[in-house]
Amino acid sequence: MATARTAVPVAVTLQDVADRAGVSTATASRAFNGSKDRNVRAELRARVFAAAEELGYLANPHAQAVARGRTDIVGLVIHDVSDPFFSSIAAGVIAEAEREGLIVTITSTSRDPGREIDHVVSLRQQKARALVIAGSRTADQEALKRLEAELLAFEAGGGRAALISQRMLPVDTVTLENRSGAKALAVDLAGLGHQRFAVLSTGSKLLTSRDRLAGFRDGLVRKGLHLDPDNVVHGEFTREGGYAAMQELIIRRADVTCVFAVNDVMALGAAAALREHGLAVGKDVALAGFDDIPTVRDLSPALTTVRVAAEELGRLAIGLVLDEREDGPRVRKVHGEVVIRESTPSPTSGRSLSTALS
Amino acid sequence: MATARTAVPVAVTLQDVADRAGVSTATASRAFNGSKDRNVRAELRARVFAAAEELGYLANPHAQAVARGRTDIVGLVIHDVSDPFFSSIAAGVIAEAEREGLIVTITSTSRDPGREIDHVVSLRQQKARALVIAGSRTADQEALKRLEAELLAFEAGGGRAALISQRMLPVDTVTLENRSGAKALAVDLAGLGHQRFAVLSTGSKLLTSRDRLAGFRDGLVRKGLHLDPDNVVHGEFTREGGYAAMQELIIRRADVTCVFAVNDVMALGAAAALREHGLAVGKDVALAGFDDIPTVRDLSPALTTVRVAAEELGRLAIGLVLDEREDGPRVRKVHGEVVIRESTPSPTSGRSLSTALS
């Protein structure tokens, strides 16, 4: 006679396991959580495990969360998962978090500082163990203050927060050395013989963009060159932004031999704009980006850029927030590495964006 | 005299709010959850809200989860967030879920069917409200059976599951019409004048890959053409896989004028392999992919492919799992759209991969 196994999806609870093992729920709980074979006699422990196995017991993480007051959740706040740079960071965060048995929740902000703050609040409410915010922080002081307050509240609640960005708030931070990377790039490009540059940047709010622009300028200065302010054009931090900015440069017939887009995605847009005007990247004008997202090596000509180990950024951030040390905010610096590819050959004499257009 | 506000991070609870508002926790709870101004008198409701506001109350979602037996969590199981196709799906899922006030947790499987199942188990344990698995399902019957069992268990527990893949399990599914898309592509390529094709595919386990291959063959047959089995080479479903497969074709000096990679990422790898051998995509051999990931339009020559609205796939999946209807598994079909770009010009007479190599 088959026992009438109920098909009703009543989850098996710790109580069930305890009953079957003939112990109290307290003991069963200890068997699962107690540090190895302390607390619980080996025999009982074995009985509990056996019972759990037979019943297919799965602990209810929410009940654990409410009882313990903490969770295994790590929140990742990101601008846009489909941006290749950020999705690589996400991959690093997820890989590292899963190694530690943590669960990653991803939320996206679409670059809205307000939503960023909302997400931090939500993460505090969820009692997330840790939180990582990846992305170019804004220079908007107002929003920054509020974010700082929320981050501090989050940490006061027992969570750990880390930023992947500039070191601008008193929490653990993984910084990308944007300035030095852009500087090195400028030096190398100048070394190639370029003298007249344009930069595709964003409005001043994005620090990443500002730092890269500043670094690039540093590099030029070092080589005794000057960046004409008129040749710094603005656009969004996206492909479309790069497209629009380059468009402007073209219309203006800027007299430059090399264009630096503050990130690869913008460089892609810039390349598209050039193509549409019948201009060849590398031949008519040199083009460089920043980030080394996976696809730019597949461009032809392949894009000169500054390589950033994006996954590593994510991994480092998780490493920071999971490290229990209590000695205040730490900083991990990650350097970029200039990668010269075919998009930036040495300039041909007399050849520049403006001459190519005429 | 400033009142000594405690700095201790004791979260404010519903009890605190109720106390301050002078009502019971039950009423406070109703004020928050009750459908609009039913259940609770407007005045009390206002008092509760005011108290919550003053105290900065945030409901503890875990306590709610344990009390309610359900959550606002949506699990997204994906192979690799950093793959552009999947990250676009993820973006769609996140956008749609956030609109509904749901929280998305992402886990990655690295294409290991075993981990996929583990994640489903974990989601059931978390009492996730819904779950979306995106990715090419395996043809491994064993793993499939186990996945099905877990998915059913998940739904038995009150959750809703959806797949973005072939319609192969009895749960809501968003299918990409791989076969018809590949068929249309083949027809168009043949229409361009190509007659001798090669396909970069994967081993037989991935249904997506199999369907695209089959569809491509269908299209050729329709045009009275034949795909030489020797010209179907295998590689992983990644850039590296495409690179290796193309490598093989090159070594073999295959006599073809057009190569179809079953996805864009593989096509990127194939393009790299061609470049390394001094071959020009479009001139020496035509190349086409599938998916239309954002970057392929930035290749030069831009890649011919089949456009898939990846974000839409994610959005549709969330739409399915959030739709409360109870009439069994539904299917939403999404069609691809052939996009002919410069990578597949009409063949030049006498010109093929093999001749270009000699």
Add this chain to the structure above:
DNA sequence: CTGTTAGCGCTTTCAA
């Protein structure tokens, strides 16, 4: 409409 009173499933004192 509102308060009382049980829980939800788990952890953690506190005694034994």
Add this chain to the structure above:
DNA sequence: TTGAAAGCGCTAACAG
């Protein structure tokens, strides 16, 4: 070691 019992914060019957 182990168990009884008291929570964790919230929801939901059940009365009134």
